[in-house]
Amino acid sequence: MSRPDSIELPVERLRVGATCGYPILDHNGVMLLGSGTHITPAVLAQLRDQGTDTIAIEPRDLAELTGTQRGRVSQAEIASEMPRFTGEWDESISLKDLLTDRSDEPLCDARTARLKQGVATAKARFDQINRALQTRDFDSTSSLNMTSDEFARSIIEDFDQTVGVIGSASEDLGLENRSVQLAVMGMAIAIEMGLDAPTSLEIGLTGLLHDIGLYLLDPKFRDPTQTLSDSERWEYEKHPIIALDCIAAIPETPASVRVAVQQVHEQYDGSGYPRGLRGPRTHLYARILNVVDAYIQLITPSKNRAGILPHSAIGMILHQATRRIFDPDVVRALLNTESLYPLGSHVELRSGSRATIIRRSPHSYACPTLLREDGVRVHEDNSENRIIRPVSAPKMNQMAITASQMMSIKWNPAENFVPV
Numbered sequence: 001m002s003r004p005d006s007i008e009l010p011v012e013r014l015r016v017g018a019t020c021g022y023p024i025l026d027h028n029g030v031m032l033l034g035s036g037t038h039i040t041p042a043v044l045a046q047l048r049d050q051g052t053d054t055i056a057i058e059p060r061d062l063a064e065l066t067g068t069q070r071g072r073v074s075q076a077e078i079a080s081e082m083p084r085f086t087g088e089w090d091e092s093i094s095l096k097d098l099l100t101d102r103s104d105e106p107l108c109d110a111r112t113a114r115l116k117q118g119v120a121t122a123k124a125r126f127d128q129i130n131r132a133l134q135t136r137d138f139d140s141t142s143s144l145n146m147t148s149d150e151f152a153r154s155i156i157e158d159f160d161q162t163v164g165v166i167g168s169a170s171e172d173l174g175l176e177n178r179s180v181q182l183a184v185m186g187m188a189i190a191i192e193m194g195l196d197a198p199t200s201l202e203i204g205l206t207g208l209l210h211d212i213g214l215y216l217l218d219p220k221f222r223d224p225t226q227t228l229s230d231s232e233r234w235e236y237e238k239h240p241i242i243a244l245d246c247i248a249a250i251p252e253t254p255a256s257v258r259v260a261v262q263q264v265h266e267q268y269d270g271s272g273y274p275r276g277l278r279g280p281r282t283h284l285y286a287r288i289l290n291v292v293d294a295y296i297q298l299i300t301p302s303k304n305r306a307g308i309l310p311h312s313a314i315g316m317i318l319h320q321a322t323r324r325i326f327d328p329d330v331v332r333a334l335l336n337t338e339s340l341y342p343l344g345s346h347v348e349l350r351s352g353s354r355a356t357i358i359r360r361s362p363h364s365y366a367c368p369t370l371l372r373e374d375g376v377r378v379h380e381d382n383s384e385n386r387i388i389r390p391v392s393a394p395k396m397n398q399m400a401i402t403a404s405q406m407m408s409i410k411w412n413p414a415e416n417f418v419p420v
Helices: 041-049 059-066 075-081 109-134 142-157 159-166 175-192 197-209 212-216 230-236 239-247 255-261 284-299 310-321 328-338 403-408
Strands: 007-010 031-033 054-057 346-349 354-359 369-372 387-391
Touching (some): 109 159, 109 212, 142 175, 175 197, 175 328, 197 284, 255 284, 284 310, 310 403, 346 369
Antiparallel strands (some): 007 054
16 A cells, blocks of 8 residues: 555656656555656656556655645644544554654653563463463463553554564564564554554454464474474474364454464465465465564574574565465565564664664655664665665674575475575
8 A cells, every 4th residue: 555645646647857756656555666766758658558547656745746736734733633542442443543653753762661571471471371271271362362452552652663672583582472573563564454453453362372272282393493304394283273272162262363363374375284275265364464474484593594684584575475475465564564674673874884773764665764873863865874785683693685595595484494
C-alpha cells in the first residue's frame, strides 16, 4: 500500500520539467521513480507503457509536480480529524490510524527499558506454561493474551522503537525470546497492512502459541544451532500439530488462532509442513507469521552459519519472494515495516562513522533516520551521512550475503538451513 499521507493522482497530472523531491510510488507502495527524477516526456511514456494510470506522491511535492498548491491545513485541524486511541480496542478502526507519529523524535531510554521488561515478563509466563504442559494442566491462554495486548500498546505508542528493540538480532536464542519476536513483528506487519485490533492481537497470540508443542518434545529441538538427523527432523515437524492439541480444549482460544497455529510453517508455494498447504489455503495469520519466522531464522545463527545481517536477510526474503515461497503482500508489508535497512540494525556511513537505524523514513525504503555513534541523530540528507554498507551489531557475529549469492541460493525456510 502507498504511504498513509500520500496523494494519489493520475499520471497525466505530472508536469513536464518538474523534479520530484521524494520517490513516486504506485498504489501498492512500489517505487516507480526515485527522488531527484526529472519528469520528461520519455518518463511519462515509460509510466504509461508500464500500465501505470495512478501514482502516489508525497504531499510536499504536489506544487512542484503539478503546479497546484495544496490548501494549507493546520496541524490542529489534521489532529482533530485523526482517530485517537482511547485505551480500548475498537474493531472498526485500523490500528495503523492510531499510531503515534514519532518520526522526528529520538528514542526513549525508559521505553526501551519497559520493552525489555516486557520480554522478561513474557519469558516468565512461558515458564509457567511449560510447567503446566508437563503436568497436563495447561487450561488458559490468558497470560499470553496479556502479552499480545501489552506489546500492541507499545507498538501504538512507538512503532519504530518497539520493532527496533524487539525485532533486532539477539544473543538470546531461546524459544521464548524468538516467540516474542515473532508475535511483536507479526502484529507490526498486521498493523502495516491496515488490520484492526482484534485481528492484530490474534496474530500476536498465534505467534506466541505456535511453537509450544516443542515443550513436549526433545529439548534439543528448541535450539536453532542443533543438527537434526532425518528421523529427528520428522519428529520435529510434528510440533505444529502438538501445539494445536495443547490448545484444542481451551474454549477461550479463537477459532482462527487454532487454525493458524498449525500452519505457521507452511510455505506459500506448498513446500512447508505439516500438510504442504499452498497459497491462500493457508490462513492469513499464518502467512504473516511465516514471513516473520523466515526473517528471524535468517538473523539468528544456526548449525552451519553465523546470523545473517538484517539488511541481507531482507534482501534474501525479497529474492525468495520471486519464487513465490512467501505471500507477496506480506513481504511488501515487511519491507514497509522494517525498510531496506531494518530498525535496530547497524551501518557504516560515508564519513567513516557507524550508526544505528532508529526510525523509518515516510518517504523512502532506503533513507532511514540514523543515530550516529557520537549520539547525533541524522538523516541521509548529505553525502557524509550516506549509508555505505551494513555492519555487525556490537558483540555479535553476523555475516553478509551478496546479491549474486542471493540469486543462486535455493532456500526452503521450512528446513531451517541456508546453504551459504
